[in-house]
Amino acid sequence: MTMTQKRRIPRLLQFALVVFGVYFGFILVFDVLLGQLIPRSLLTMYMVFVVSGALMTFTFTEEGAQELVAPIKALVEDPSRRRLRNAVFVMVPLLAGYYTYTSMLPGYEAPVELRTIHPAPPSKFKAYGKSYNLATLENPYRKYQKQDPAKYRELVKAGGDVYIKNCQYCHGDKLDGKGPYAAGLNPTPINFQDVGTIAQLQESFLFWRIATGGPGLPAEAAPWISSMPVWEHFLTEKETWEVILFLYDYTGRQPRSWK
Amino acid sequence: MSRLAILTFCAGLLIAGTATAKPGDAAKGKEIYDKRCTWCHGADGDGAGAAKELLNPPPRDFTSGNYKIKSSSFEDMVPNDDDIYRMIRDGMPGTAMPGWSDILKEQDMWNLVAYVKTFAGYDEPPAAQVDFGKQVASSGESIAKGRKLYEEGDRCVECHGKSGKGSASKRLKGDAGERTWPRNLTKPWTFIGSSEPKDIFARLSTGIAGTEMPSFADPRSKKKLSIEERWHVANYVASLAKTGRKVDAENTVIKADKVEGDLPGAPDDARWEKSTPTTFYLVPQLIAEERYFKPSNDTITVRALYNDKAVAMLLEWDDRTRSVPGDEAAEKLADAPIAEDGVAVQLPVTIPKGMEKPYFGMGDAKHPVNIWHWQSGAKDATESMGLANSRGFREIEKRDAVVAGLKANASYSDGTWKVLITRPLTTSSPDKDIQFAEGKFIPVAFAAWDGSNNSEKGSKHTMTTWYWLLLKPATGTRPLVAALMVMGLLAGGLLWWARSAKPAA
Numbered sequence: 157m158t159m160t161q162k163r164r165i166p167r168l169l170q171f172a173l174v175v176f177g178v179y180f181g182f183i184l185v186f187d188v189l190l191g192q193l194i195p196r197s198l199l200t201m202y203m204v205f206v207v208s209g210a211l212m213t214f215t216f217t218e219e220g221a222q223e224l225v226a227p228i229k230a231l232v233e234d235p236s237r238r239r240l241r242n243a244v245f246v247m248v249p250l251l252a253g254y255y256t257y258t259s260m261l262p263g264y265e266a267p268v269e270l271r272t273i274h275p276a277p278p279s280k281f282k283a284y285g286k287s288y289n290l291a292t293l294e295n296p297y298r299k300y301q302k303q304d305p306a307k308y309r310e311l312v313k314a315g316g317d318v319y320i321k322n323c324q325y326c327h328g329d330k331l332d333g334k335g336p337y338a339a340g341l342n343p344t345p346i347n348f349q350d351v352g353t354i355a356q357l358q359e360s361f362l363f364w365r366i367a368t369g370g371p372g373l374p375a376e377a378a379p380w381i382s383s384m385p386v387w388e389h390f391l392t393e394k395e396t397w398e399v400i401l402f403l404y405d406y407t408g409r410q411p412r413s414w415k
Numbered sequence: 416m417s418r419l420a421i422l423t424f425c426a427g428l429l430i431a432g433t434a435t436a437k438p439g440d441a442a443k444g445k446e447i448y449d450k451r452c453t454w455c456h457g458a459d460g461d462g463a464g465a466a467k468e469l470l471n472p473p474p475r476d477f478t479s480g481n482y483k484i485k486s487s488s489f490e491d492m493v494p495n496d497d498d499i500y501r502m503i504r505d506g507m508p509g510t511a512m513p514g515w516s517d518i519l520k521e522q523d524m525w526n527l528v529a530y531v532k533t534f535a536g537y538d539e540p541p542a543a544q545v546d547f548g549k550q551v552a553s554s555g556e557s558i559a560k561g562r563k564l565y566e567e568g569d570r571c572v573e574c575h576g577k578s579g580k581g582s583a584s585k586r587l588k589g590d591a592g593e594r595t596w597p598r599n600l601t602k603p604w605t606f607i608g609s610s611e612p613k614d615i616f617a618r619l620s621t622g623i624a625g626t627e628m629p630s631f632a633d634p635r636s637k638k639k640l641s642i643e644e645r646w647h648v649a650n651y652v653a654s655l656a657k658t659g660r661k662v663d664a665e666n667t668v669i670k671a672d673k674v675e676g677d678l679p680g681a682p683d684d685a686r687w688e689k690s691t692p693t694t695f696y697l698v699p700q701l702i703a704e705e706r707y708f709k710p711s712n713d714t715i716t717v718r719a720l721y722n723d724k725a726v727a728m729l730l731e732w733d734d735r736t737r738s739v740p741g742d743e744a745a746e747k748l749a750d751a752p753i754a755e756d757g758v759a760v761q762l763p764v765t766i767p768k769g770m771e772k773p774y775f776g777m778g779d780a781k782h783p784v785n786i787w788h789w790q791s792g793a794k795d796a797t798e799s800m801g802l803a804n805s806r807g808f809r810e811i812e813k814r815d816a817v818v819a820g821l822k823a824n825a826s827y828s829d830g831t832w833k834v835l836i837t838r839p840l841t842t843s844s845p846d847k848d849i850q851f852a853e854g855k856f857i858p859v860a861f862a863a864w865d866g867s868n869n870s871e872k873g874s875k876h877t878m879t880t881w882y883w884l885l886l887k888p889a890t891g892t893r894p895l896v897a898a899l900m901v902m903g904l905l906a907g908g909l910l911w912w913a914r915s916a917k918p919a920a
Contacts, residue, residue: 232916245909253902260894266667266883267856269770317465320454324466325701325708329454329511330518336511339664340696342880349518369702371774380772380779383880385702406450 167223171214178206195268271343271378274357278374283367283388293360295397295411308401315402318395326383331406341383348403355409362400362411366391437525439496444530447523455511460534462591470511471709471869473591480535481590481625483507484608487541489621489630495541499528507607509713545620545632551646553612553653560644561651570638571648574627575600579655580830581735586748590625594750594869596711597628599733599830601657605713610656615649660716662694668883669693669859671719671726678720678727682826682833687729690718697732697863697877702776703808704874711735711868712877715758715861721886725820726851727837728884730758730861737827738866741794745867754866756791757876758834761860762849762884764804772858775880777805785849787816789823789834791866798825800836804847808874819848854888 165173182202186194215221231241277290300308320329326345328335333347348354354362364372370382387396404411449458455474457463462476475481484502485494503524506514515524532538551557565571576582579600589595603610608618619640622630631640631648640648670691679686695717699710715732738756739745746753763773764783773782783806792798800823802816820839825832842848851857862878864871871877 229916232913241913245906245913248909249902249905252905253898256901257894257898260897261890262854262888264668264670264885264887316454320464320466321469324454324511325699329513330451330515332517334513336509337696337698337701339662340698340879342667371779375771378770380774380782381881383702383775389703390706 166227167214167220168225168227171210171224174210175203175207179203196265198268269378269381271381272376273343273346275374275377277361277364281364281368281372283364284393288360288364290360290364293363295359295363295400297394297397297401298359298411311398312401312405314395315398315400316406318391318399319402322387322390323399331403343378343382345384349407351409354403354407355412357412359397359400359411362403363396366396366399437522439522439525439527439529441526441529441533443523444526444528447519447527448530451515451519452527460531466511469708471593472510472589472595473593474511475625476591477531477534479590479625480537483623483625484618485541485621485624486545486617487621488543488545489632491541491543492535492624493537493539493541495544496525496528496532499531500524502607503527503531509605510607545617546642547613547616548642548646550613550616551643551650553650557647557650558654561647561649561654564640564644564648565651568638570631570640576735576830578829578831579652580733582830583735583748585627587627589627594709595626596735596868599735600652600655601733602660602713603653603656604661610653612646612649612653615652616645619645619648659692660694660714662696662714666693668856668885669717669719669728671721671884671886673853673887673889674720674722676722678722678725678837679729679835681824682729682731682835686720687718690720690729692716692718692731693882695861695879695882697861697879700862700874700876700878707869707871707875707877709869710871710877711865712863715863715879717861719884719886721840721851723840725837725839726886727835728760730760730832730834730836732758732832732863733830734827734832734863734865735830736865736867738791739794740866749867750869752870754864754870754872755793756832756866757789757864758832759786759788759862760836761786761862763858764847764849766849766852766855766857772881774807775860777808777811780806780810782806785847787821787836787838789825789836790864791825791827791832798823814847819844851886853886855885857884857886858882859884 179199182194182199214224231237231244279291280287280289282288297308297311300311319327324335325337326335326341327333327348328338328345331348333345333350335345338345346353365384367386367388369386370379370384371386373379373382391399400411448456453464455462455464455466455470456477457467457474460477462474462479464474467473480492482492482494482498482502484507485498487493487495487498502512503519504514504516506512515527519527566577571579574581574583574585574587574597576584576597581597581599583597587595587597599605606614608614618628620630620632622628622633629636629638631638631645633639670693672690674686693716694714697710697712697715699707701707712732712734715730717731718729720727734756736748736756737745738749738753740753740755761777762785763778764785767782771782773779773784777786778784783804786801786803786805788801788803790799790801800816800821802814802819802821803811804814805811819842822837823834825834827833838851840851842850849857858881860879860881862876864876866872869875
């Protein structure tokens with residue numbers, strides 16, 4: 157029992173390890189793995205939760221709490237540690253002062269803009285001068301995939317031509333969202349190769365998105381910044397369904413269906 | 416440690432070095448080609464894909480046998496397999512040709528090389544290679560020699576301009592009949608065959624097939640360069656890079672510093688040097704009305720300053736041609752009909768409080784925007800500064816720029832436009848004009864027109880989406896006072912604690 161007690165990492169250190177571990181974890185996941193800088197304000201908010209959560213767990217029992225503060229108390233009360241104490245007492249106010257100073261400097265970081273990428277679609281929408289009911293809307297050409305494969309291939313080819321003439325500039329000719337102009341757009345064009353996009357969606361959803369574009373989005377999806385064009389102005393209804401066939405065919409994915 | 420260094424070095428070599436050719440299977444290549452490449456290059460390899468007319472440069476016609484990026488001698492049109500492989504793997508920046516290494520396996524790409532070559536009937540390897548001789552390392556001396564050779568007899572200046580920005584004195588065409596613009600050598604990240612001196616050396620030696628960029632190794636050329644001279648020129652070209660003008664995706668805020676006294680009144684005022692530049696991509700207008708597909712302007716750099724009366728924005732972008740309608744020399748260089756060059760700044764009429772902004776494409780019914788539109792003028796008309804309020808593409812109200820206090824001052828020099836626009840912080844019609852305020856993040860967007868390229872005019876232009884303009888408030892003494900207070904309180908508290916703690920038994 158005493159043996160294991162001795163070997164254990166001091167509780168204060170444990171606490172520090174947990175907090176820093178989570179901090180670097182965030183940075184690793186967001187900045188390195190996802191390649192997306194985590195905004196500072198968001199990180200601060202998360203860390204406040206983490207620190208208070210950890211504090212609560214670590215001080216859950218009376219002993220736990222005492223063990224946590226014991227090294228600090230010892231530092232102040234133990235005369236043999238005077239030197240260390242003096243050093244800490246100089247460092248802590250200096251660090252706090254520095255932190256206050258830098259955080260009070262006016263910030264130049266762009267405001268964070270959060271938007272829903274796949275908002276709930278409306279039940280009905282207007283395009284091509286008529287009203288569509290999203291619950292019942294289906295791709296009228298999908299049936300040829302089974303019924304008439306030759307005709308289906310033709311439709312896919314037509315959809316590919318629509319895509320290369322209209323969509324690749326942004327969504328990329330590999331459908332990976334990295335078209336020649338993608339880097340100049342924020343939000344970036346959707347990556348259709350990603351499992352989280354068209355494979356999760358019904359064809360009717362895509363039809364709605366393509367026909368009505370960025371401006372057709374509800375407010376939570378920030379329609380004012382989406383550069384996705386309103387395709388009912390440029391494509392016929394048939395071309396829109398064809399390009400949808402192409403998106404699934406090229407990526408080898410299947411539309412989501414409720415059947 | 417050193418073993419690790421050697422290991423990583425070797426791994427680096429493997430990644431960076433050119434691949435060694437592997438035999439490809441043309442029949443297998445065809446399968447991939449038919450799925451992935453026909454869209455642009457056409458089923459018969461003749462470049463006649465559906466988007467042919469919409470892309471510049473157009474997709475390559477492989478039956479022409481032209482390969483732009485090659486390491487075989489200029490005397491032989493046939494490239495090395497490595498050359499083709501490299502373009503398929505890495506793609507060609509600034510064109511629609513992407514790199515394929517992220518979705519195709521190495522062997523697939525070699526199979527494609529084998530198949531693509533069949534369109535021109537290339538079945539023998541090239542007879543001769545570029546002779547690289549002994550590489551001359553870059554140095555001040557070599558760069559100075561290169562510069563002399565670059566300028567001598569207009570060797571490169573004729574097309575690339577004195578500053579290297581490609582401000583041509585000649586109208587150039589590619590073999591497919593397309594308009595070609597000489598590369599902007601100050602932006603090496605737009606080179607299709609990399610900007611390593613060794614690569615530049617190869618381009619100078621082979622020329623760029625299918626374009627007017629000639630070979631300087633060709634002994635018949637009056638502008639011929641020896642191997643050593645080509646290394647000097649390559650080093651000079653590599654030294655032209657203006658990396659400060661490269662887009663930094665993280666930097667989306669134009670930070671305007673506050674100045675005491677007058678704002679700079681001219682684009683070349685030295686005070687601009689001290690302000691922070693922010694560069695954005697310009698993308699062609701692909702979203703409404705008549706769409707635009709073949710841009711020449713690719714980025715815009717913005718600086719801003721303000722004082723207690725007005726804000727000044729300096730817009731700077733490379734444009735190879737000064738487009739002056741009515742001027743014979745300018746019209747000769749331009750695609751007809753020539754139009755004015757121009758630039759526009761878009762700002763919301765009301766600075767948004769929450770997330771909701773006007774639609775980035777000229778605002779919307781609920782959220783009007785101000786558009787400041789500067790145009791370069793024609794032979795018999797001076798430059799002009801326009802102002803409009805719009806609620807979408809169709810609802811545009813022209814207004815008086817002078818009444819709003821908008822002023823412009825522009826300069827064009829050797830391939831670069833600089834346009835300085837100033838406006839008072841506030842105006843007499845706050846319901847129609849943006850009222851600038853310190854410390855607020857103000858959405859801002861830009862557009863540019865190159866009237867010599869493809870008749871850019873009206874909705875045919877390049878643009879950005881929303882970014883931010885921030886008039887940086889002066890720091891003041893608050894942070895310092897607060898920091899001192901926190902330090903004092905904390906130090907006091909700690910002292911009190913130490914004093915009152917009883918020494919441990």
